[in-house]
Amino acid sequence: MNDSPFSEAIATALPILQRMKKNLRGAPTASRSSLERLLSATHLPDGKNSAAKNQKPVETIPMKPSPISHPPSPASSDDGRLARLEELKHNILSCTRCPNLVASRTQVVYGVGNPFTELLFVGEAPGEEEDLRGEPFVGKAGQLLTKIIGAMDYTREEIFIANILKCRPDMPAGVSGNRKPKPAEMATCLPWLAHQIDLIKPKVIVALGLTAVEGLLGEPRTMRDVRGKWLDYHGVPLMPTYHPAYLLRNQTLAEKRKVWEDMLLVLERLGRPISAKQRGYFLEKE
Ligand code: SF4
Numbered sequence: 001m002n003d004s005p006f007s008e009a010i011a012t013a014l015p016i017l018q019r020m021k022k023n024l025r026g027a028p029t030a031s032r033s034s035l036e037r038l039l040s041a042t043h044l045p046d047g048k049n050s051a052a053k054n055q056k057p058v059e060t061i062p063m064k065p066s067p068i069s070h071p072p073s074p075a076s077s078d079d080g081r082l083a084r085l086e087e088l089k090h091n092i093l094s095c096t097r098c099p100n101l102v103a104s105r106t107q108v109v110y111g112v113g114n115p116f117t118e119l120l121f122v123g124e125a126p127g128e129e130e131d132l133r134g135e136p137f138v139g140k141a142g143q144l145l146t147k148i149i150g151a152m153d154y155t156r157e158e159i160f161i162a163n164i165l166k167c168r169p170d171m172p173a174g175v176s177g178n179r180k181p182k183p184a185e186m187a188t189c190l191p192w193l194a195h196q197i198d199l200i201k202p203k204v205i206v207a208l209g210l211t212a213v214e215g216l217l218g219e220p221r222t223m224r225d226v227r228g229k230w231l232d233y234h235g236v237p238l239m240p241t242y243h244p245a246y247l248l249r250n251q252t253l254a255e256k257r258k259v260w261e262d263m264l265l266v267l268e269r270l271g272r273p274i275s276a277k278q279r280g281y282f283l284e285k286e
Contacts, residue, residue, distance in 0.1 A: 078116075081115070081116070081199050081200075081201075082115065084199055085115050085196075085199050085200075088192075088195055088196065088199065089110050092108055092110050092166060092192050093107075093108045093110060094108075095108060095166070095167075095192070097188050097189070098167060098185060098188055098189070100170050101167040101168070101169065101170055101185070102167070103170070104167075104168065104170035104171070105131060105167040105168050105170075106131045106132055106134075106168075107131065107134045108134075108166050108167055109126040109130050109131065109134055109135065109136050109163060109166055109167070109168075110134075110162075110166065111136060111160060111161060111162035111163070111196065112135050112136060112156065112160070112161050113156060113157060113158070113159050113160035113161055114157060114158050114159060114160055115160065115199070115200055116200070116201075117158060117159045117160045117200060117202055118159075118202055118203040118204065118270055119154065119158075119159040119160075119202055119203070119204055119206070119266070119270065120159065120160045120161075120162065120197065120200060120202035120204070120205045120206070121137075121145065121149075121159060121160070121161045121162075121205075121206045121208060122161075122162055122163065122164060122193070122205060122206070122207050122208060122212045122215075122216065123136060123137060123161070123162075123163045123164070123208045123209065123212055123243065124163060124164050124165065124180065124181060124208075124209055124211035124212050124215070124243070125163050125164065125165035125166075125167075125168060125169055125178070125180075125181045125211075126163060126165070126166070126167065126168045127139055127141075127168065127178040128168065128176070128177075128178060129142075130142075130168065131167075131168035136161045136162060136163050137161050137244075140245075140248055141243065141244040141245040141248060142244070144244040144247060144248060145161070145208070145244045148244070148259065148260075148263060151260070151263070151278065151281060152263055152266070152267060152272075152278075153272065153278075160200055160202070162193055162196055163193075163212075164181065164186050164189065164190060164193060164211065164212055164215030164216070165181040165185055165186060165189045165215075166189055166192060166193075167189075169181050169182075169185065180211055181211065181215070183214075186211075186214070186215040187218075190215055190216075190218075193215075193216075194234075197233070197234075197236065202236060203236070203237070203269075203270055204236070204237050204238075204239065204266050204269055204270055205233055205236050205237070205238045205239070206238075206239050206240075206241060206262075206263075206266060207238055207239070207240045207241070208241065208242070208243045208244065209242065209243030209245070209246065210222070210223055210226075210240075210243075211243075212240075212243075213226055213231075213238075213240045216233050216238060217231065217233070217238075221240075223240070223242070226240040227240055227241060227242065227258065227262065228240075228241070228258065228261060228262050228265065230265070230269075237269055239262055239265060239266050239269075240262075241258075241259050241262040241263070242255070242258065242259050247259060253282050253283075253284060254284075256282040257281075257282035257283065260281050260282050264278070264279065
């Protein structure tokens with residue numbers, strides 16, 4: 001039986017730390033400030049630590065200050081997925097399945113964000129800027145997507161963004177701009193995205209533009225048929241909406257509102273709180 005608050009605290013903490021050690025498959029870590037708080041809590045006033053001094057040595061578990069390497073998420077839990085995602089990332093980044101794209105690309109664009117997210121955005125393919133920076137949606141369309149994500153009360157770090165095609169579609173020599181991925185290219189690359197979705201396990205996928213819809217569903221559809229309607233990607237609810245590049249070309253309130261209404265459906269599906277202000281975005285002023 002323990003005979004001091006200190007030993008009671010140790011007896012309480014030890015099994016928790018051992019469980020953490022087992023679940024994490026390694027030593028638990030703590031931030032420097034947590035360790036400092038723990039140390040100051042165990043430095044009781046003079047005389048009150050005498051029981052601790054008389055304690056038999058207890059098994060110690062190494063703890064070291066460590067930065068948090070992934071953003072916190074309500075859905076986060078490492079059941080080995082992180083290691084499998086790292087392995088998948090390594091394989092994707094060294095993929096050479098499309099010789100023409102390997103020859104023209106600067107780098108493979110794997111995707112960005114929280115690997116344990118509830119919300120996944122899927123676009124079509126890296127453009128020139130994404131190819132140079134190695135991150136999807138970093139050009140003007142990407143900046144607009146970041147604004148949409150912010151209006152939904154998320155950050156880019158909390159969700160995940162990926163593309164159907166992971167390499168920039170090649171362009172004829174001397175021709176600038178970007179082209180749409182070909183169906184055969186999408187079919188070749190799609191298993192990578194399918195594997196990512198399998199491991200990330202999002203609760204909702206948003207397909208940005210018809211190419212993303214076609215890539216995910218494996219058949220062409222029309223925006224009139226699918227936008228704003230729930231589809232299904234292997235059991236994951238799929239919401240098709242316009243690509244942000246479309247909104248840059250069509251900057252009317254009505255088109256912005258259509259995309260926003262799709263995002264409201266996504267927020268409702270995820271059970272996120274929606275403020276009156278959010279509900280009113282892009283409505284015509286009376
Ligand atoms: S587009 Fe996809 S399948 Fe083709 S080389 Fe790039 S990563 Fe590999």
